[in-house]
């Protein structure tokens with residue numbers, strides 16, 4: 001009922017948001033403030049329960065629909081917008097597959113992942129991070145780590161500092177696992193690729209057959225995932241290349257993968273960093289590259305000394321869009337920069353390259369995987 005009501009107020013809310021962007025537009029305000037407000041009007045961050053925009057939305061909803069109870073908060077409205085967008089993205093993909101006469105064996109599991117994400121759409125980026133962390137431990141020389149064994153659920157690995165913030169989604173996926181004949185290792189990667197599809201990103205081919213570890217001793221020791229800051233840009237660049245080359249990736253693939261930071265946000269309690277990279281937190285678009293290329297970032301020390309770390313903020317914009325020192329490397333290293341520019345200009349190109357790189361990532365260390373999609377004989 002609450003959800004139906006929220007959906008019924010969407011048109012009103014969208015009208016209000018459009019109107020507030022207009023009044024904040026450079027046409028009617030000074031250029032910098034105008035841009036900032038425009039960006040914020042697009043923002044999909046969890047708004048605080050009753051921020052200024054929330055009050056505006058609620059006030060308008062109450063005026064237009066006096067007989068209806070007001071929604072709990074502006075974040076309910078944003079959540080409903082996210083749900084509507086996700087439902088549309090899923091329907092479009094289903095129609096495409098239907099046209100090809102294609103069925104996916106993983107469909108029942110995907111439906112449960114959808115239910116889990118639809119309850120709180122901001123979970124989608126966290127599932128992508130989980131897929132990365134459960135695969136990105138791979139070492140091509142020794143053949144250890146990777147997505148093959150699904151070891152991230154063991155406390156030894158889950159409690160590592162790099163994995164802070166992933167416990168809740170791992171526990172929730174445990175419940176989904178208990179309803180299906182699927183390994184954890186398969187589920188963690190499937191949840192990531194399906195979340196990307198839900199956020200309107202590319203379809204990432206997914207194959208199954210990973211075999212779970214049977215004991216915690218098979219977990220990988222801490223220290224294989226990339227660190228956000230090694231002190232300065234050249235050192236951080238060298239570190240990123242060393243980590244991703246160990247997995248078997250080249251420069252172009254590294255840049256394609258880091259574009260996943262277009263979705264989600266950093267939380268101080270998890271990583272010591274805070275804020276989203278872009279205003280479209282649960283949308284998979286190439287805005288990360290556009291921001292990196294277009295805006296000037298400067299060091300932001302507001303969190304240092306308050307349990308947080310040095311990050312970058314957009315110069316002249318009094319907002320909390322941020323970049324990690326590691327993200328800034330992709331802007332400043334000339335070899336990485338070529339691809340940042342290309343992906344900023346061509347989202348379809350990024351989708352294609354991201355899909356290939358993410359499939360490769362989620363198949364690191366695996367053997368004998370089986371196809372998920374089946375085409376019905378015509």
Ligand code: HEM
Pocket residue numbers: 125126128129132164165226227228229240257258260261263264265266267268270271272273324326358
């Ligand atoms: C240089 C490499 C990378 C570094 C240093 C890095 C670092 C980080 C950090 C510090 C966070 C914030 C975590 C938190 O506070 O909760 C984060 C979040 C995230 N990372 Fe990365 N990351 C890297 C590469 C990647 C890759 C390759 C992917 C996927 C392909 C990815 C996907 C994500 C996503 C989706 C989030 C948001 C999670 C959420 O909203 O809960 N990252 N990353």
